[in-house]
Amino acid sequence: xxxxxxxxxxxxxxxxxxxxxxxxxxxxxxxxxxxxxxxxxxxxxxxxxxxxxxxxxxxxxxxxxxxxxxxxxxxxxxxxxxxxxxxxxxxxxxxxxxxxxxxxxxxxxxxxxxxxxxxxxxxxxxxxxxxxxxxxxxxxxxxxxxxxxxxxxxxxxxxxxxxxxxxxxxxxxxxxxxxxxxxxxxxxxxxxxxxxxxxxxxxxxxxxxxxxxxxxxxxxxxxxxxxxxxxxxxxxxxxxxxxxxxxxxxxxxxxxxxxxxxx
Ligand code: ATR
Numbered sequence: 001x002x003x004x005x006x007x008x009x010x011x012x013x014x015x016x017x018x019x020x021x022x023x024x025x026x027x028x029x030x031x032x033x034x035x036x037x038x039x040x041x042x043x044x045x046x047x048x049x050x051x052x053x054x055x056x057x058x059x060x061x062x063x064x065x066x067x068x069x070x071x072x073x074x075x076x077x078x079x080x081x082x083x084x085x086x087x088x089x090x091x092x093x094x095x096x097x098x099x100x101x102x103x104x105x106x107x108x109x110x111x112x113x114x115x116x117x118x119x120x121x122x123x124x125x126x127x128x129x130x131x132x133x134x135x136x137x138x139x140x141x142x143x144x145x146x147x148x149x150x151x152x153x154x155x156x157x158x159x160x161x162x163x164x165x166x167x168x169x170x171x172x173x174x175x176x177x178x179x180x181x182x183x184x185x186x187x188x189x190x191x192x193x194x195x196x197x198x199x200x201x202x203x204x205x206x207x208x209x210x211x212x213x214x215x216x217x218x219x220x221x222x223x224x225x226x227x228x229x230x231x232x233x234x235x236x237x238x239x240x241x242x243x244x245x246x247x248x249x250x251x252x253x254x255x256x257x258x259x260x261x262x263x
Pocket of ligand 1: 063122123124125126127128146147148151178179180181186191192
C-alpha cells in the first residue's frame with residue numbers, strides 16, 4: 001500500500017481525502033490511499049519521522065503545522081524556504097522533502113500575467129505569505145492589509161509588498177482575502193476594509209475561505225460583475241500540484257473538482 005495523508009489539528013473538516021482519493025481512483029492507482037490524521041503540535045515531528053521511515057509516500061500539511069513542516073524537512077524547495085511555510089511533504093528513501101504548492105496552485109488560476117497589476121492582500125498568516133510571494137514574484141504591486149498591523153509589516157519586510165492601513169478598494173485589479181473572516185459566517189464588510197458596493201467589473205476577487213455556497217464576499221463581488229476565484233478552486237489547484245509531486249502523474253482536475261465540491 002502506498003499511503004498519503006493530510007496532517008492537521010483539527011483536520012476532520014478537510015476535503016482533501018475525498019478530493020485526493022477521487023484523483024487516485026481516476027488514475028487507476030488502486031494500491032494508493034489518502035486519509036486525514038489529527039496530529040497535535042507536540043506530536044508532529046515524531047509522527048512525520050515515523051511516516052518517512054514507514055510505507056508512506058507523502059503528506060499534505062495544514063494549520064497549524066505549516067511552519068513545523070519546514071523545520072522537520074531534510075530538503076526544502078526554494079519556494080517553501082522563501083515563503084517560510086510548507087504544505088506538502090514527500091518521503092523518498094527515508095528523506096523528507098518539503099514543498100509549498102499553495103503558490104504554484106494559485107498561479108494556475110490567475111490570469112496569464114499579473115505583471116504590472118495592483119493587488120490587495122488581506123491577512124498576514126501562512127496563506128497570505130504564499131499569495132503575496134506569488135504575486136510579488138510575478139510582477140504585481142502588492143499592498144497588504146492585516147487587522148494586526150505588526151504582522152503585515154513583518155510579512156512585507158520578508159517578502160516585499162507594502163503594508164497599508166486604509167486601502168482604496170476601487171484602485172485594485174486583484175483583491176485576495178486570506179483571512180479567516182467568513183469561515184464562521186462573519187460579515188466580511190464589518191471585519192475587512194471593503195464594502196459590498198465597492199467592487200468593480202474589471203476586478204478579480206479571490207476568497208481562500210471555502211464553502212459550498214459562495215461566501216458573502218464573493219456574492220457581493222459577483223453582484224458587481226467582478227471575476228471571482230473561490231476557496232475550493234484554490235484547494236483543488238494546490239492539491240493537484242501535490243498529487244503530481246507524489247505520483248508523477250497528470251492530475252485529473254475534473255474528478256478532483258467534483259469530489260471537492262460534492263462533499
Ligand atoms: P493562515 O495560516 O490560515 O493564514 P493564521 O496565521 O491564523 O492562519 O492567519 C489568520 C489571518 O486571519 C490573520 O491575518 C488574522 O489577522 P490577525 O493577524 O490580526 O490575527 C486574520 N483574521 C482572523 N480573524 C479575523 C477577523 N475577525 N478580522 C480580521 N482579520 C481576521
